[in-house]
Amino acid sequence: YRSVRTKIFGLPDDTLLYPGHDYKGRMVSTVREERNFNARLGVDKSEAEFVAIMNALDLAYPKKIDEAVPANLVSGLVPVQTERPVGSVAVVMEELGRQDTSELWHGAGI
Structure with missing residues (x-):
């Protein structure tokens, strides 16, 4: 809630947004559309309502979720290694550590 309201909704109204998933199958939206019409996060919704x-x-x-959260915490980057850690979010994050990008990291999709 806070990230969307402070970061995304702080962008110019005509900024295009490409959702990773949309219940109505839309491929693109704008900050203005989401701010005005998003049923869960729109301008009229408080954090408590959300x-x-x-x-x-x-x-x-x-x-x-146990794969997505660790990947999101490191911007989808995984360490260069032959074997990826498997387990709960806590175990994976402990094994990977929270690191910024460096020469040891490369992009990988989940």
């Missing part, structure tokens, strides 16, 4: 909306969805634990 939390209530998300909790009410009663979603199952995401299947790939």
